[in-house]
Structure formats: C-alpha cells, structure tokens
C-alpha cells in the first residue's frame with residue numbers, strides 16, 4: 166500500500182504543484198491518476214520514488230516513510246515507465262531491459278536471460294533482442310519500456326503516460342496487453358494519463374484531479390460513471406455531451422442501445438448467469 170498524507174509540493178520558483186494531497190493506493194491494483202496538463206500528476210508519481218521530494222506531508226510505502234529511504238536504491242526497486250520509453254539509443258533492446266539488474270550486480274549472462282523472458286512477458290519477439298531502439302516501432306519501444314520497468318521484479322510499477330505517443334490502434338493493443346499482464350503479475354500500478362477513457366479502462370481505482378492535484382472525485386470507474394459529481398467531473402467524463410448517457414430503444418427486431426445524439430451504439434443481449 167502506498168499512502169499520501171497531506172502532501173504538498175512547492176517548486177523553488179514558487180509553483181504550487183501539489184496542495185494537501187491525501188490518498189491510499191491499494192496493493193496489487195491499478196490506480197489511475199487522470200487530469201489535464203499541469204495538474205500535478207507527474208509530480209505525484211515522482212514523489213513515490215523520490216525523484217521529487219515533498220515539501221510537506223508524508224508519502225509512505227507499506228507504512229514506511231519514503232523520506233527515510235535512500236533515493237537511488239528506492240528508485241531501482243520501483244519500476245518506472247515513461248511516455249517516450251526513455252530507452253538508451255546506443256544500447257540494444259536486451260541491454261536496455263537489463264539496465265537495472267546489471268547496475269545491481271547481476272551477471273550479464275543471467276541479466277540477458279531475464280531480459281529475454283521479459284520480452285516474452287510483454288509480447289515482444291526475442292529476435293528483436295539485439296536491435297537498437299531506433300529500429301523498432303513506437304509500440305515496440307513502449308513494450309521494451311514496460312519490460313525494463315519490470316526487470317528488477319518490483320512490487321510497484323509507476324507509469325507516466327506510457328501510451329501517449331503511439332497511434333490509437335497500437336494504443337488500444339497496448340492497453341489490452343497491460344490488462345492481461347496485470348492479471349498475471351498483480352503489481353501495484355500507479356498510472357498517469359490525461360485520457361479519461363484510458364483511465365476507466367485500466368483503473369481499479371480512478372482519481373480525477375484538478376490543478377494543484379486537488380481531488381475532484383475518486384472511486385471505481387462504475388462509481389464515478391454512475392454518479393459523477395456536478396460540474397468539473399461531469400464535463401470531464403463527457404456525461405454532459407451525451408457520450409455515455411446511453412438509452413435503450415425498442416425496435417421490431419429487438420432492443421438497441423443509442424447514445425445521447427441518437428446514434429446506435431450496439432444491441433442489448435442478456436448475460437447468461439455465471
């Protein structure tokens with residue numbers, strides 16, 4: 166469990182990036198922080214692994230304040246995946262994945278074997294192990310980024326807009342892969358995005374943020390969609406645009422589902438029990 170308790174961050178130039186933020190992030194679940202640009206999402210994420218230190222308040226992991234942890238060691242124990250994969254261009258795929266284990270003293274042969282296993286885990290062909298990042302597609306690079314994040318077998322995986330730079334089709338594929346992967350590995354994932362649909366798809370818990378990382382609403386996707394609190398949240402999830410306000414319409418042949426603009430979204434079928 167990760168816990169933020171009354172955490173604030175003021176940068177040296179006086180920017181109040183985070184103001185009195187408190188949140189419990191349960192273990193082995195995916196928590197998604199979603200909000201528009203500059204609301205403080207990345208700053209929150211980086212306070213977990215001490216890339217940024219809080220100005221006041223505490224961030225703790227399993228009841229231990231991270232302020233007492235040695236930053237470099239902490240960072241190596243927590244997986245971190247970022248938007249442009251952050252791969253080292255002159256390292257091969259296998260070398261990129263094995264960066265942290267090698268720094269931690271794992272022998273190169275063993276580190277490579279582990280890198281190849283992780284390529285299987287994230288759905289990358291092992292034949293790509295000796296390619297350089299520049300020889301991969303954007304989606305493949307992101308998979309390498311995820312494999313690298315998992316290399317030290319961390320309990321916690323921080324993901325900062327990891328699928329933001331790929332096209333929508335590849336993005337949808339990577340999202341499905343992440344859902345599959347999370348069912349297998351059950352990590353504590355903290356995922357940052359500005360895409361509400363991505364948040365509802367991936368999050369067990371979704372936290373909608375306003376400027377200064379103020380929590381506008383938090384809950385499961387179902388809870389938020391069923392009862393968006395007025396104004397900001399409703400706007401944000403598009404409820405007022407009728408996108409998700411689905412209605413049933415009877416037709417001579419059955420029941421169809423239409424959106425707020427009257428466009429057909431699908432047909433209604435009864436789920437069989439169990």
Ligand SMILES: Nc1ncnc2c1ncn2[C@@H]1O[C@H](COP(=O)(O)OP(=O)(O)OP(=O)(O)O)[C@@H](O)[C@H]1O
Nearest residue numbers: 176178180182201202203204205206207208209359
């Ligand atoms: N090192 C820094 N020094 C000063 N201000 C900073 C620094 N890092 C971030 N900020 C500011 O803090 C606020 C929050 O930034 P942060 O990167 O956490 O937002 P974000 O929600 O992740 O945005 P984005 O989605 O654009 O990445 C912004 O106003 C940003 O300009």
